[in-house]
Every structure is written in structure tokens, then in C-alpha cells.
Amino acid sequence: MDFCQEKIIHVEKVRIASDLLPKPYILGPLAEIFKALGDQTRLKIVFALSACELCVCDIAAVCNLSESATSHQLKILRMLKIVKFRKEGKIVYYRLADEHVSSIIKQSMDHVSEYKFVTMY
Amino acid sequence: MDFCQEKIIHVEKVRIASDLLPKPYILGPLAEIFKALGDQTRLKIVFALSACELCVCDIAAVCNLSESATSHQLKILRMLKIVKFRKEGKIVYYRLADEHVSSIIKQSMDHVSEYKFVTMY
DNA sequence: TTGACATATGAACAGATGTTCATACATTTG
DNA sequence: CAAATGTATGAACATCTGTTCATATGTCAA
Numbered sequence: 539m540d541f542c543q544e545k546i547i548h549v550e551k552v553r554i555a556s557d558l559l560p561k562p563y564i565l566g567p568l569a570e571i572f573k574a575l576g577d578q579t580r581l582k583i584v585f586a587l588s589a590c591e592l593c594v595c596d597i598a599a600v601c602n603l604s605e606s607a608t609s610h611q612l613k614i615l616r617m618l619k620i621v622k623f624r625k626e627g628k629i630v631y632y633r634l635a636d637e638h639v640s641s642i643i644k645q646s647m648d649h650v651s652e653y654k655f656v657t658m659y
Numbered sequence: 660m661d662f663c664q665e666k667i668i669h670v671e672k673v674r675i676a677s678d679l680l681p682k683p684y685i686l687g688p689l690a691e692i693f694k695a696l697g698d699q700t701r702l703k704i705v706f707a708l709s710a711c712e713l714c715v716c717d718i719a720a721v722c723n724l725s726e727s728a729t730s731h732q733l734k735i736l737r738m739l740k741i742v743k744f745r746k747e748g749k750i751v752y753y754r755l756a757d758e759h760v761s762s763i764i765k766q767s768m769d770h771v772s773e774y775k776f777v778t779m780y
Numbered sequence: 781t782t783g784a785c786a787t788a789t790g791a792a793c794a795g796a797t798g799t800t801c802a803t804a805c806a807t808t809t810g
Numbered sequence: 811c812a813a814a815t816g817t818a819t820g821a822a823c824a825t826c827t828g829t830t831c832a833t834a835t836g837t838c839a840a
């Protein structure tokens with residue numbers, strides 16, 4: 539460890555910030571959700587599903603993935619409650635879990651758009 | 660590859676969803692941002708900074724990290740424009756880059772809260 | 781200029797992650 | 811029931827990631 543000499547430079551601010559940190563049982567799932575969205579494959583899937591409900595086969599086509607890879611990633615999104623699904627015979631339809639997910643996607647787009655002239659490559 | 664036999668089950672939906680997919684130069688940075696927030700250490704840092712502006716030493720204290728680890732993670736958040744910073748002598752103060760970041764954090768909290776009784780462990 | 785200190789960075793290592801391939805499961809049809 | 815088809819899953823592998831440790835940079839004070 540190598541904390542700065544004067545112990546803590548701004549004691550009061552550190553206290554305030556510490557109080558605001560989510561409890562571990564919140565922070566964990568939260569990080570998991572972002573991690574899930576932090577993969578281009580899964581992010582593509584989420585964007586695709588933000589358009590409409592799709593079956594695994596559709597998603598694979600839209601995202602240019604094997605159905606196996608698609609299924610693996612859908613499992614992750616499912617477990618994290620980022621997507622929901624319903625079965626109709628042997629076909630499984632997926633969709634986004636709630637509006638929070640859509641909103642997160644939207645806000646992130648807005649954030650990126652603001653910097654698009656800088657980050658474009 | 661192993662696409663389903665009937666080629667594409669729902670041609671029109673696949674077209675709509677495909678059109679909605681962000682271009683690669685948007686999707687890439689977007690995934691990078693989520694990936695950055697998908698690490699508990701960095702997510703902690705972002706939450707801490709959502710409280711107030713903090714110096715590296717403060718952040719290390721709040722997040723219970725070595726200053727080296729803190730600095731490494733701040734560099735990533737900096738490059739992704741998730742945080743901004745200003746120097747005051749030898750002390751460097753960090754804060755969140757914009758309101759989109761705050762909003763993303765908030766929405767994700769709301770999402771998790773909705774499922775807290777299920778996901779709590 | 782020299783020492784002290786806040787922050788940054790490079791290398792390296794252990795652990796995590798996404799894909800592929802093979803195979804299993806479930807549902808429909810004949 | 812058997813075959814066909816849509817989806818799911820386990821193992822394995824190469825790649826990526828976050829931390830630590832050592833060291834470097836930049837700023838202030840004496």
C-alpha cells in the first residue's frame with residue numbers, strides 16, 4: 539500500500555464519497571450488468587433487441603454470429619436479467635427486460651455522440 | 660456457422676433490427692465505456708466521483724486501493740472520457756465527464772433495485 | 781539544487797473471458 | 811417412435827485484463 543503521506547487529503551469529501559458507495563451486494567450485480575454490455579457481441583444483441591422481439595436464429599443473423607455463440611451470450615444476458623424470453627414451440631423469443639436497459643443504452647449513445655468528432659477512428 | 664434451416668425466420672424483423680445496429684465506429688467506443696464500468700474497481704471510482712471531485716489519494720482511500728492501481732484505472736477512465744481532471748500543483752483532481760455518465764449510473768441502479776429481492780445474495 | 785511527495789507508467793503474472801466444436805435437449809412432424 | 815430442427819451447454823483454447831512491484835515524472839519547499 540502507498541497512501542499519501544498526509545493520510546487523507548480531504549477527510550470530509552472522502553467521508554461523503556464513501557457513504558455514497560453502493561453496498562457490495564448492489565455494486566457486484568451492477569458491475570456484472572455493465573460487464574455484460576461491455577462486449578461488442580452482447581451489446582449488438584441488446585441493440586438488436588431494442589428494435590423488436592427476436593428469436594435466437596434472427597439474432598444470430600442480425601449480429602453475424604453462430605447460433606452457438608449467440609446462445610451462450612443470451613444465457614449471460616438472461617442470467618443478468620438484461621433480457622427476457624418466451625417459448626413458442628421450439629422457437630425462443632428474446633426481448634429486453636425493462637425500460638431501464640433501454641434507457642441505459644440511449645444515454646450511452648448520447649454520451650458517445652457528444653464526443654463523436656473526437657473519438658471517431 | 661449453423662444458421663437455422665429456413666434461412667431467416669423473420670426476414671422483416673431482421674432487416675429492421677439490422678438497420679438499428681450502430682455503426683462499428685460507434686459500437687466500439689460504446690462497448691469500451693460499458694467494459695470500463697463493468698469492473699468493480701472502476702465502478703467504485705465512478706460512484707465516488709458522482710459524489711464530488713476527488714484527488715487520486717482520496718479516491719484510493721474511498722475505494723480501498725493502492726494509489727498505483729487507482730492511477731492505472733483512472734487512466735482508462737480518462738482515455739474513455741468517462742472522467743475529466745484538473746491539476747492544482749502536484750495534486751490532480753478528478754470528476755465525472757458529463758451528465759450522461761451520471762444518468763447511466765442512475766438508470767443502472769434503478770434497474771438493479773427492481774430486482775434486488777431476487778438478486779440479493 | 782536537493783529531498784520529499786503526489787501521481788503516472790511499464791513489465792509481468794495470475795485469473796477471467798469469448799469463441800469454436802461436439803454434443804445434448806426439446807419440440808414438431810411424419 | 812424416429813427424424814428433423816431450433817436451441818442450449820460443456821470443454822478447451824487463445825486472448826485479454828487487473829493487480830503488484832519497481833521505477834519514472836513533475837511539483838513544491840528548503
